Amino acid sequence: MTSEPMQPARTVLYDWHLAQHATMAEFGGYQMPLWYPTGAKQEHRAVLTGAGLFDTSHMAVLTVAGSDARSLLQHCFTRDLRRCIGASPGPLTTGRCVYGLFLKEKGTVLDDAIISQLSEDRYMVVVNSGMGPAVSEHLGAQQGFRVEIIDYSGRLGKIDLQGPAAALVLEAVLAEPDRVLADMIYFSCKGDIDPAGGAPVLLKNGTPLLVSRTGYTGEFGFELYLAVADTVGFWEQLIAAGERFAITACGLAARDSLRTGAVLPLSHQDIGDWLFQNTPWSFVLPWDEQDGRFSKPFIGAEALLGSSEVDYTAAFAGYDPRKIPVMDNTVVLDEDGEAIGRVLTCTTDMAIDRVGERIVSMATADSAGRPPDFHPRGLSCGFIRTTRQCRSGEQVRLTDGKRSIPVEIRQDIRPDRTARRSMREMRNQ
Amino acid sequence: MKEIDELDLPGDVYYSSDHEWARKEGETVKIGISDYAQDQLGDIVFIELPDVGTVFERGEEFGTLESVKAVSEVYAPLSGEVVAVNTDLVDAPELVNEAPYENWIIELRPSDEDEYDELLSRDDYLAVLQG
Structure with missing residues (x-):
């Protein structure tokens, strides 16, 4: 390391983005595409109507392996790995994935993550861009666990294939599509990021990859992991195989508007270095249904239960596409004009509009x-953080002092999302 | 994003350093945004237009363009009174991206003819873009 100013890093697809004349911006320490000449609006809509392809190689991937891997994650992660899968709920098992948080002792968010169990004592932990070292260090700092933590940052390519046609595109390039996809449920994965790992998933050309039925758009699709050297070739294969489904390369602007409409938080913006409480994402905490306590101890639990400060995070949707710039002086005003909080995210979901009292999506039947x-x-949409609880349906205004837009507090934003549709339905369209 | 040599910069309009264009049509001047501005903004999803009859000073904000990226103000390159606004843009703001020089935003009756001569020619504007 030198003391030179950090140059933004490049993913292995950087040259492809430039060759396609993407508008680039720095995000999480990487030079990433904001949108391609297609434009963010069409990119966003492609993920509801066909398929979108996202370079997400900036995200950080760790593995935690060893006899104490599960107990370390149980100690650090907000989900109870004994009861986090399905309605019952059952334990995390090999081939299943779970979303949750790593909290600090004081109950603030270090980062969010998807943990996938790769084998009996080996787990893949996917965290945000640039967070590989911080999360590795946090996990490694816990005493008394026999584990090996490997940071794969920079060694893997990651491509998100999202949209109702995603399975049709993927099966065209997989060596054994039926074996891989037939029983693949939401939040499950197959294959490995290490060629030495068990039960490989291969492309027709023999390239190994990990296929995960997850994503960050709220729509049906996959997150795909493979070696850096194989990534550009795979991306081009997907573009070719997706041509008849109007597959569209998508940048970070569409990723941001899709995830917001799906009420998914952006780490370090909607959740972050403040107490994690009263959010739309409280399902990530291991609530014990019986007595309103947690079903396990974990880092940050005591701070959450013992806190005296209180604030609230809520989702909202507006009445037209107008956004409010999120700046220091941007405030939330209640119906009496009282300032009750600030804006965390404000973007426009370009696939929805209001029809009478309802919000309707392009994916609504x-x-x-x-x-x-x-x-x-x-419709504009996003998240606000307020000092008092806002009820669903409440009208508030967002203003930067110059422009003021009315918005409605909502439990959900974009209806009729496809993420949980059955694989059978999506393969037999 | 377009390279500078890919930008469409017609010679029959005059430009401001804020990336608006102005085209004299008889007594009035139509105003829009340059190809560079629309390319920088990305998809325009909403336009706020002024009322006909409003009077603006040169450099004053006359409306906002909402793109996927940001809310951007548009500034009057000339002083004058708004005699028309392009209401086609209310339902189809993307027209500004598709054809920025056909899809004017407002039409002004200038109050000071000399200001028009102070706008940038195509070559001067190109020099501004090249920094």
């Missing part, structure tokens, strides 16, 4: 109320 000739203008 016509039988479920999508009007013929539905041309959504888009």
